[in-house]
Amino acid sequence: MISVFRRKGSKSKTTERSRVRPRWYLELAVIAIFYGIYSAVRNTFGSAAVEPAEAQANAELIIRWERKIGLYFERWLQDLFIDWVWFIQFWNLFYGLFHFAVTAFALIWLYWCFPRHYPFWRTTGLMTTGLALVGFALFPLMPPRLLAAGGDYGGTMADTGYVDTVAEIGGLWSFTEGAVEQVSNQYAAMPSLHFAWSLWCFLALRPHLTRPLSKVAMAAYPWLTLFAILVTANHYWLDAVGGLGALSVGAGLAWAYHRWRNTDSTRRSG
Numbered sequence: 001m002i003s004v005f006r007r008k009g010s011k012s013k014t015t016e017r018s019r020v021r022p023r024w025y026l027e028l029a030v031i032a033i034f035y036g037i038y039s040a041v042r043n044t045f046g047s048a049a050v051e052p053a054e055a056q057a058n059a060e061l062i063i064r065w066e067r068k069i070g071l072y073f074e075r076w077l078q079d080l081f082i083d084w085v086w087f088i089q090f091w092n093l094f095y096g097l098f099h100f101a102v103t104a105f106a107l108i109w110l111y112w113c114f115p116r117h118y119p120f121w122r123t124t125g126l127m128t129t130g131l132a133l134v135g136f137a138l139f140p141l142m143p144p145r146l147l148a149a150g151g152d153y154g155g156t157m158a159d160t161g162y163v164d165t166v167a168e169i170g171g172l173w174s175f176t177e178g179a180v181e182q183v184s185n186q187y188a189a190m191p192s193l194h195f196a197w198s199l200w201c202f203l204a205l206r207p208h209l210t211r212p213l214s215k216v217a218m219a220a221y222p223w224l225t226l227f228a229i230l231v232t233a234n235h236y237w238l239d240a241v242g243g244l245g246a247l248s249v250g251a252g253l254a255w256a257y258h259r260w261r262n263t264d265s266t267r268r269s270g
Contacts, residue, residue: 021115027122034126038133045137047153047186055142055187056155062141062190062236074144074230074237075161081231088169088231095228096166099194102221106201114208120258121204128200128250132193135242140187145233153186162233191242192235198225199247 047055066072081087107125110118145164147157163169199222209215229235 041133050140050187052153052155055140058139059142062238077230078233082163085169088165091228091231092166095232102201103197106205120254123254124251125200127253128196128247131246131250132191135191136185136188139190141189142187143189143234165232189235190239191246192229192239194225194229195240196243196247198222
């Protein structure tokens with residue numbers, strides 16, 4: 001008898017989840033449309049359409065700001081670890097993989113297991129990414145790894161001493177070679193989507209984690225991402241601040257949108 005009630009309860013719970021879960025094909029359509037917009041913005045305002053001198057000038061501005069407040073430490077941080085080849089290779093892999101894998105896992109897990117919370121966090125992620133695209137278009141920023149690189153995308157600041165760790169030490173791919181070059185905006189640094197998405201993952205999953213180890217791992221994830229983007233010279237720390245700002249505004253916009261939508265639905269049903 002107990003097992004029968006459990007099965008009924010399980011079935012009821014499954015039915016409830018299915019009823020509130022957004023239709024998967026509509027979600028895929030939203031993501032596809034958003035990716036199309038993302039690609040259009042990237043191709044119109046990306047590194048192929050920006051002079052390296054402009055991106056370098058913005059980098060010099062960021063460095064001046066960090067120096068004024070006494071927190072220009074990115075070169076020092078990389079120098080501490082640059083001779084640890086295996087260590088740097090790990091963070092190159094972390095930078096290239098976790099950004100997408102953890103975010104995709106969080107989105108799918110929320111969709112499947114917590115459908116009532118999924119729409120808000122999906123909208124927050126889209127809003128945050130859209131705001132980041134505005135930042136990329138208005139403020140193309142040369143990352144530290146390119147400051148002395150020369151070539152089509154690199155700068156002329158040879159005295160900065162940064163190392164492009166993927167190109168020099170190794171990782172999954174190089175952002176300035178082959179097919180990856182064609183789909184990469186070399187100057188998409190401000191704000192840092194790596195940091196924004198990692199913080200998004202933490203905030204979205206934190207209420208649903210029950211095991212201590214998973215809680216600690218998820219709480220550490222944004223800080224590990226911050227370390228990764230700095231030690232690999234892909235970002236300045238101010239880029240992470242920009243990512244925090246984009247996420248904050250994105251969450252506010254998502255909250256306002258879903259509040260308006262719920263109010264509108266209540267008015268219609270009433």
